[in-house]
Amino acid sequence: MIVDLRSDTVTKPTPNMLDAMMAAKVGDDVFEEDETVLQLEKKAAALFGKESGLFCPSGTMANQIAIKCHVQPADEVICDISAHVYNYEGGGIAFHSGASVRLIYGDRGVFTAQDVLNYIQPDNIHYPVSKLVCIENTCNRGGGRCWELQEMQQIKDVCDKHQLKLHLDGARIFNAIIHKGYSAKEVGSLFDTISICLSKGLGAPVGSVILGDKETIKTAKRYRKLFGGGMRQAGYLAAAGIYALDNHIERLKEDHIRAKRLEESLNKMNYVAEVFPAETNIVVFRLKPEMNVNDFLQKLAEKNIKAVGFGPQAVRFATHLDVNDSMIDYVTEVLKKLA
Numbered sequence: 001m002i003v004d005l006r007s008d009t010v011t012k013p014t015p016n017m018l019d020a021m022m023a024a025k026v027g028d029d030v031f032e033e034d035e036t037v038l039q040l041e042k043k044a045a046a047l048f049g050k051e052s053g054l055f056c057p058s059g060t061m062a063n064q065i066a067i068k069c070h071v072q073p074a075d076e077v078i079c080d081i082s083a084h085v086y087n088y089e090g091g092g093i094a095f096h097s098g099a100s101v102r103l104i105y106g107d108r109g110v111f112t113a114q115d116v117l118n119y120i121q122p123d124n125i126h127y128p129v130s131k132l133v134c135i136e137n138t139c140n141r142g143g144g145r146c147w148e149l150q151e152m153q154q155i156k157d158v159c160d161k162h163q164l165k166l167h168l169d170g171a172r173i174f175n176a177i178i179h180k181g182y183s184a185k186e187v188g189s190l191f192d193t194i195s196i197c198l199s200k201g202l203g204a205p206v207g208s209v210i211l212g213d214k215e216t217i218k219t220a221k222r223y224r225k226l227f228g229g230g231m232r233q234a235g236y237l238a239a240a241g242i243y244a245l246d247n248h249i250e251r252l253k254e255d256h257i258r259a260k261r262l263e264e265s266l267n268k269m270n271y272v273a274e275v276f277p278a279e280t281n282i283v284v285f286r287l288k289p290e291m292n293v294n295d296f297l298q299k300l301a302e303k304n305i306k307a308v309g310f311g312p313q314a315v316r317f318a319t320h321l322d323v324n325d326s327m328i329d330y331v332t333e334v335l336k337k338l339a
């Protein structure tokens with residue numbers, strides 16, 4: 001048995017998902033003739049109450065296309081210091097959009113409307129023009145922390161007042177929806193664009209969708225081609241996404257319960273300094289100085305448990321479709337033996 005806690009992207013399609021993929025009706029999507037891709041885009045848009053959707057090969061591409069739809073070179077993007085769009089997308093905001101970034105030092109990825117107000121540039125020729133705010137929900141580096149609906153609403157109000165666009169990096173928005181109990185439509189009503197990942201907790205092999213109004217998605221489609229992301233018979237992949245939206249959202253709560261169990265075990269270990277509260281499917285924890293991160297990961301690897309380092313003295317565990325209860329029992333036993 002191998003327990004792979006490195007990421008919720010490591011899942012393989014289930015037999016039923018594979019059946020759905022094999023049965024997909026496909027066509028050339030660059031000619032807009034792949035009915036399964038069109039169906040996925042329509043379905044995802046309807047779920048969030050948005051006009052249109054655009055299927056993309058990755059979450060990174062989806063975020064970067066959405067950002068490019070909102071900003072021009074020398075504009076400025078406001079986001080949290082922990083944001084994926086800033087840290088893990090290869091400097092894409094500078095590369096693709098030529099924009100600068102103003103970083104908010106939030107609390108595990110969550111910041112306030114007042115923070116945004118503080119960071120909006122004054123109308124003065126010395127400063128870049130503030131154009132876009134990005135929220136990440138759940139926040140990966142924040143240990144899967146969720147935003148409250150009201151916190152997002154307050155950011156939207158500030159954006160409306162100051163003519164800023166608002167983008168949601170919703171790679172794990174379904175985890176937040178399941179944990180907090182707000183609806184996809186409530187979330188959809190707050191943002192100009194949303195990116196959702198099908199290949200994280202939802203368990204599809206590939207794919208993300210950008211959601212927005214018709215005009216923005218038309219522009220996004222142009223950029224997707226420009227970025228080299230126009231796909232042909234992509235319906236085989238889109239079918240996995242449709243299957244995931246139909247079957248794998250509710251079950252995310254199982255991942256959350258398993259992450260909570262890991263959090264509880266970790267909190268009992270004498271070599272653990274701090275565990276971020278595990279709200280969803282991610283557990284981030286810091287080891288005490290006497291436990292070296294690489295040694296810790298090595299000891300787990302020897303017991304067939306895979307995990308990743310997550311900054312100085314920190315480790316991340318992610319639960320997902322391919323982690324079951326007996327695996328959590330096993331990990332708990334191994335953690336105890338390391339004490």
Ligand SMILES: *Cc1c(COP(=O)(O)O)cnc(C)c1O
Pocket residue numbers: 058059060061063084085136138139140169171172197200208
């Ligand atoms: C995984 C992830 C993405 C997209 O990543 P890809 O690997 O490019 O699909 C975007 N934002 C967050 C918060 C993520 O965790």
